[in-house]
Amino acid sequence: MNDAEMLENACADAWPALIDLPLGQWRLRAAAGFTGRANAALATGDPGTSLPRALRRTCEFAHANGIRPVVQILDGSATERALAAAGWVHHTGHPAGYEVSVLLGPPTQPDATGDGKGNGGVTVAEVPSDPWWELVAGTTSPGTAQRHVLAGGRAPVGFATARSGAETVGAARGAVVGDLLHVARLTVLPAHRRRGLGTELMNGLGRWAARHGATRCVLQVETNNATALALYRGLGFTEHHRYRYWIPANT
Structure with a gap:
């Protein structure tokens, strides 16, 4: 895994879902709908199967746990491009915003x-x-x-x-x-x-x-939260990467 993928997995460990099942290096997560992160599949690394099968497993997992199929993907990654080609779309209806800036700074x-x-x-x-x-x-x-x-x-x-x-x-x-x-x-x-x-x-x-x-601090802040971003930048935080939430086009 690259630095951004390892950082996202550390953040997932810090924000534990009720259910967190591996799909290769992906993580299928559910927490009764409480927060977007804890109810989205973290699609970093290799799912250990083809993308269509991984997405099908992701949807089946979501439906079995009573949540909407959502995938959290690194902005600009090959997985994100493949998801777009598979017909998935940005989760623009996400309550907090579908695009998130991941910031690193001093504790x-x-x-x-x-x-x-x-x-x-x-x-x-x-x-x-x-x-x-x-x-x-x-x-x-x-x-x-x-x-x-x-x-x-x-x-x-x-x-x-x-x-x-x-x-x-x-x-x-x-x-x-x-x-x-x-x-x-x-x-x-x-x-x-x-x-x-x-x-x-x-x-x-x-x-x-x-x-x-x-020895360092990480924050995950929606890109539309200008007030929070200004506070953290004033404290010495800089953007490390971004991720986005994606959903199937037909949901």
């Missing part, structure tokens, strides 16, 4: 303060709190798929929160795979934005992740 800023235990404005816990769930998932009673994707899997996971007085006003999720910190679900309440809390959450997770061996 913390050089002038970051605090220790990730609440002494730099952000606390990173080993267990998610009810306010954390409310911010990142919109509920304090997450279902099985939400709990597995956000709080399960084999990777160490940190649950970052930022507070203003007694109120939790920001949250984010970090998972460490190898030397890589994967950050997702960063959110700040509207009334508390533009105060540097996004940066504090990133730095808090970075300090926590360093204790687990992380």
Whole structure:
């Protein structure tokens, strides 16, 4: 596998689907419809069979698990060109956008303060709190798929929160795979934005992740999310590659 393919597989390990079955080097994933990544086949590397058969297996897997057939493919790859030739199309109806920028950067800023235990404005816990769930998932009673994707899997996971007085006003999720910190679900309440809390959450997770061996950070950001992309570029992140979601033309 090339660097982009290895990075995508690390991100998949950091964002575990309820069901993750190999098809050669492809990964067929399902999580009861919770998030696009956890319910799309990751088509990197060799599926170990012909493309038509691999796509047929992908569709059968999706239908068996009650989800729409979706394939996540590296932008500009030979697999993407072959998928277009096979009649698949961009998943333009994807709620968050069908094209995603994968960014790499430092886990913390050089002038970051605090220790990730609440002494730099952000606390990173080993267990998610009810306010954390409310911010990142919109509920304090997450279902099985939400709990597995956000709080399960084999990777160490940190649950970052930022507070203003007694109120939790920001949250984010970090998972460490190898030397890589994967950050997702960063959110700040509207009334508390533009105060540097996004940066504090990133730095808090970075300090926590360093204790687990992380030396770099990865983010997967929809290309239409200009606000998030501007934040991360200001923190020293650069685009490594992009991927896109594809679906059969007749669905």
